Amino acid sequence: MDNKKYVYLFSEGNATMKNLLGGKGANLAEMSILGIPVPQGFIVTTEVCNKYYEDGKVIAEKIIKEIHENIAKLEKITGKEFGSTTNPLLVSVRSGARVSMPGMMDTVLNLGLNDEAVEAMSKLTNNPRFAYDSYRRFIQMFSDVVMGIEKRLFENIIDELKEEKGVKVDTDLTGEDLKELVKRFKALYKKEKGEEFLADPKQQLIESITAVFRSWDNPRAIVYRRLNDIPGEWGTAVSVQEMVFGNKGETSGTGVVFSRDPSTGENVVYGEYLMNAQGEDVVAGIRTPLPISKLEEQNPVIYKEFTDIIDTLEKHYKDMQDMEMTIEEGKLYFLQTRNGKRTAQAALKIAVDLVEDGTLTKEEAILKVEPRQLDSLLHPAFDVEDLKNSKVIGKGLPASPGAACGTIAFTAEEAKERAEKGENVVLVRLETSPEDIEGMIAAKGILTVRGGMTSHAAVVARGMGTCCVAGCGELKVSEVNRTLEVDGKVYTADDFISIDGSTGNIYGVAVKTVTPEISGHFAKFMGWADEIRKLKVRTNADTPKDTKQAVEFGAEGIGLCRTEHMFFAEDRIKAVREMIVAKNVEERRRALDKILPMQKEDFIGIYEALEGMPATIRFLDPPLHEFLPHSDEDIASLAKDMGIGFEELKATVESLHEFNPMMGHRGCRLAVSYPEIAEMQTRAVIEAAIAVKENKGYDIIPEIMIPLVGDVKELKYVKDIVVRTAEAVMKEKGVKLEYKVGTMIEIPRACIIADEIAKEAEFFSFGTNDLTQMAFGFSRDDAAKFLVDYYENKIYEQDPFAKLDQKGVGELIKLAVQKGREGRPNIKLGICGEHGGDPSSVEFCHNIGLDYVSCSPFRVPLARLAAAQAQVKNRR
């Protein structure tokens, strides 16, 4: 038997009940407790929302009964009555999830009005215009939100009436006009729905609550939840609250205020208000609101009461508050309070200020800044004013944060050439491949038609800190014609576009970008984060430049150095290709001998940038065909370059063809087939470490990482090559050097037999990109297309390549951690997939006891903060 309580009066709740009552509901209850003037009401819990969906989108009879009981209580509290012909109760019906999702769900105001109640209200207020304006607004809102009648139809009627009456603005319509409007609205309703407008306030209420629950699953709410990492199972609560009116005359008003400045964090009350107005009017922009400071002049008494409450609320919540208030005929009401959204700069300043004035401990302050927000401190952003006038022409995935603006380059070569001439270009591609690397470096931003959050473009762009929008399927790009078609317009290489890697928005014009300044608060705050966190933060970096950048951002070593990225540089690719087409071991060794000094130089540069911090170096990973051209034309040209026959080279390219390259001849499988490659790489790693030790005195402990291992014998085989070569090099040089050999855990089978693998591996680094692919059985390059359908149907809520799937992939990792420690108690454990830069994934890594996370340089501060938050939330 279900004895659960589904509806709470404000007086029955408090701020700790957010999960059940939603953020808004819990805070309304809390304000009641604090004695702050709040119009009274009740909250239908988030559990009702979940039950609504479980029960097939109906609210159970039992709960409807409970709602009716609470209406009765509210009537008693307010002394008003639903549908009363003398003193009718009007309520607002609002959504309220555990965290605020502004504008995503539906709201109904002025509920309770009908033909009788409006008359009573008219008499009571002696203001027919006000009463009928409220009524027509309610009909309009209810019809739209609850009944799905297009808003536009109502707007048309208003326009008609205004024309008839010869007036320009709504406010010029008289009470009688509005009465006529109500008549016409109700006629429209009847025409559309085939029945009279719903007159029973209780039915109005149940329908409206249902509509709010329904709106929990509207498309924009689903997208918002995915972007903000809010689980669908949280559900929304619904608060039903007595209406108060800011538009009852000059002693009434409405306002929105922040207890501090949300842009700068400055400790001043900040906000706007308007007398004789409803919130709607402010939004509609008919009248310009006044800065809140004006209220002090207009009404010092109210202002004092008002600022006292603000003070109380901020002290109580120990955070900057964002509040809505209404003054009804001289009486002040607070309709809402919540922790206010703020810019990253403001967030840091507020957190530091609150620690310094003793309000918060460092641990508490750490939780007050959203790790993702730090992104905006590290990347350019669009000028806010300029952005207002720029139309969004398309939207892709926000793959790498920041803002970029430039003319369009359709190939990497073009991007490079034009950038060298000083032009700002945005590289637009169907998808990028490793060959595009130089053009990607040269471009201000990267825009791709295909690929997801972990596509090549996304990963490389994040690594470089370059803005990237990926997988924008609406674009039609023709590389041949050098055109980009979108939103009905064709853009050429002469046109400007602007892309926002933090939102995925694409603009068809040049939008000004601004580079943020980093304040001293950043260093202080991040210092606290570093004091607190237990999880180390390394970086994924393949060049000395990236490494330096990451070290500046606080990286404590390299967790993933992808050696193949070095193979694509123009001056090296030739030797790499010679290696691939080599017909025997001798030829292959000759080609590798050419690569060796270059690879060694790479490592020297990276080691120097690390100044003694550790570096995990992953051996060659991608299938060899990635290094070869594929079109006949390119093959012919390369064959000529290399002095071999076209047919011969074509045959090599074809023999390397794979149906599923992601599951092909790559990773350690290359070293098994061509041990010479592993030998060359080992030699480069060790010789470089010796050189850096001799020249700079840094004691580098190289960590050689064998990728894609699925069996201990496989690891052992490659490890033996590494150890043999390393020992030989050290003997040659007469130097003893410490080094480690470990493996990337990225194959499900490796998790299952991790105990065996740990016998040979001195460290594990979880390659969660591949592990996610294999665990789910979909490739990150192909999944973007159908994941859209999955989000729409609520099968998946999150992109598992962006946020670690804790239930599936996470279980595999936990298994590997446990078994890995069984096999080698002091094994070092880290993660180097893209998830190393995702806050919730970082928290997971902390909780399962990893030693470090590794992420791209520009995500290092984010990971540091997320690691500190994880420690505060889950002390280990």
Next chain:
Amino acid sequence: MDNKKYVYLFSEGNATMKNLLGGKGANLAEMSILGIPVPQGFIVTTEVCNKYYEDGKVIAEKIIKEIHENIAKLEKITGKEFGSTTNPLLVSVRSGARVSMPGMMDTVLNLGLNDEAVEAMSKLTNNPRFAYDSYRRFIQMFSDVVMGIEKRLFENIIDELKEEKGVKVDTDLTGEDLKELVKRFKALYKKEKGEEFLADPKQQLIESITAVFRSWDNPRAIVYRRLNDIPGEWGTAVSVQEMVFGNKGETSGTGVVFSRDPSTGENVVYGEYLMNAQGEDVVAGIRTPLPISKLEEQNPVIYKEFTDIIDTLEKHYKDMQDMEMTIEEGKLYFLQTRNGKRTAQAALKIAVDLVEDGTLTKEEAILKVEPRQLDSLLHPAFDVEDLKNSKVIGKGLPASPGAACGTIAFTAEEAKERAEKGENVVLVRLETSPEDIEGMIAAKGILTVRGGMTSHAAVVARGMGTCCVAGCGELKVSEVNRTLEVDGKVYTADDFISIDGSTGNIYGVAVKTVTPEISGHFAKFMGWADEIRKLKVRTNADTPKDTKQAVEFGAEGIGLCRTEHMFFAEDRIKAVREMIVAKNVEERRRALDKILPMQKEDFIGIYEALEGMPATIRFLDPPLHEFLPHSDEDIASLAKDMGIGFEELKATVESLHEFNPMMGHRGCRLAVSYPEIAEMQTRAVIEAAIAVKENKGYDIIPEIMIPLVGDVKELKYVKDIVVRTAEAVMKEKGVKLEYKVGTMIEIPRACIIADEIAKEAEFFSFGTNDLTQMAFGFSRDDAAKFLVDYYENKIYEQDPFAKLDQKGVGELIKLAVQKGREGRPNIKLGICGEHGGDPSSVEFCHNIGLDYVSCSPFRVPLARLAAAQAQVKNRR
């Protein structure tokens, strides 16, 4: 401290010690116990072999000491002495693994000879020719096997000497000639090795034992082990046994005998012998051996003794024995006994005979037939005589058993056309794709250049019972020129080739095939298997024809009906393509409406063939681009057919392109994006079941299987579509029908969350092909290329697509079984991957408690037997 015993005298062992002493060693010990005349000796255990490899390919000092002690014991037993100048001890050194691996490893005979011992032997036997012949054979064998000096060099010396002496055959060389030969052999040895021939018998012995261990890992042994499923960790034992000689004159001889006829199974002693000869001579073919029956005339006393022993051995081992014997100067010795290899026909007859004469119980008899052998009863084979004269021109994977011969067809269309004209063709392709299906059906055999044991060609061929050799990389096939180049020769469409799908051999000529006859023993024997087994056996079948075939072979239902195979038929592919290029749901539904009646007919045919047995029907699985052409030419032609523009169709084909189709938009992901497809398939399944019930009275319980599920919500989403449609169809028809909805477990994540999935799934069927791919992270189409390197380096011993990887994939399955039962205690569990037809994998399925295995029709008998054997070995 290691107190292990590493060396056993024959008298210290017995037949139960096979794992430690090897099959040969254990049987020698057992024969000793039984009082059968066996030359004495000792056995170095399999553990020494493993330790040899662990210790870096050396035999530990401690073990060498133990060998020396046993030499001393053997000297005492025989009264002879190593290197004695009066009565020298000569021994043979032979390999002996747990199971026999004939010819795979090395042997040294006549060990113990040196310049002094040979003289002693010459005197003792008064036969210098015999003594020096033995010596030169020993030098030759030891130099080859132990020292790696090419055999050919010794053969050259013999030829030179024969020319000098003007004789034709070896036996015409005199004792003096042989003495000269020994001199020259020793000179060659010195020249090659830079030192004198090893004279110390003890050193000779240790070196020879080492050589046998070394030969455990020679390439042919590794391949043999893989083909016969023998783990490398078993190792080989070495038996050291006093030499006896069959070539000491007319009272000596040698023979090989079977206790029954190994071709027919008839209960008669069968074999050959030769007087005054060594085993080698028989093999060399210089003299023709006599049938064993002749021995009765030649020497009735020996014959009587001999047949009595054979009788004893067969009764003792309760199985047909394969024995080697030597008569030395009138005294009979047995050198070996083992369970004899036999044809499938013989195996069945012997098993049935042994039960009927009371020697064996049915349970014991079941174990006497190798399940794989049944293949040869169901498929054509090459004529043995004809095969002798046919050269192998290449070798691929034995992908589907049987033998085929025909002219070469290079495309599926060609194969179909020419087959329709009555020609026998072998279809030769780089790889096959679903479009080739009709040509594959028409061909006698299929040969592919690429792909492994579970490639499309292999899976489809096994399903049809058609012979297939896959992944033969040495072939150069040009579809354009219509040529096949291999082994230096070019074959055209007019040339005959023959392929053996049981060995992988390819012959460049026409080889006659013979179709086996199935005897009554088969039915009787398989009946016993059915009585015993607990595991049910279903079949993977997609057509009424295959279903009937499988039912004849004893299938108890369909475990996997792949519905997409029906989509490729010529008359349907058009509608399927219309469905794919449909621009909206309405167009897609219109195309699906055309497919519905055809799909329904398919199911009616299949249900009728099943006569009421259950059918698991898997919904559409492959990515849609598999149904579309890819070359511009074919796209243009199809566009014309469909009356749409080339550009439009080309754009559709391109938009469906996937980087990794195996991890792409397929399986249930299709149903999520296009619910209409699942609706159509559900309707076909249910309407067909209703029709068959009405027309034939069969109560079919369709089992609808949703493929590639990775999350319970995904299954729930598709299941809801199925249930909704099924209920609607039943309501329309006014019929109530039982049906089940379940899922294929083939994604690693599904194993991890199997408890959740089981809440929605009424059955699990393990799709071990995909599960193996995802667990290992390599695709079956691409892995064949690099797995060769893995076998060579002993990283993997078995193809995980052929034999289930119990350690990795098996653990995932066990987890899913356990969790699945937690989620739904009565859940039905089966397997439908290719592993369902592999004996060791069937045993695994039995042991973990699955309800059934499902395999291709021609493997059903094999699976029935393997299931019975599993029950006998592991009662459940």
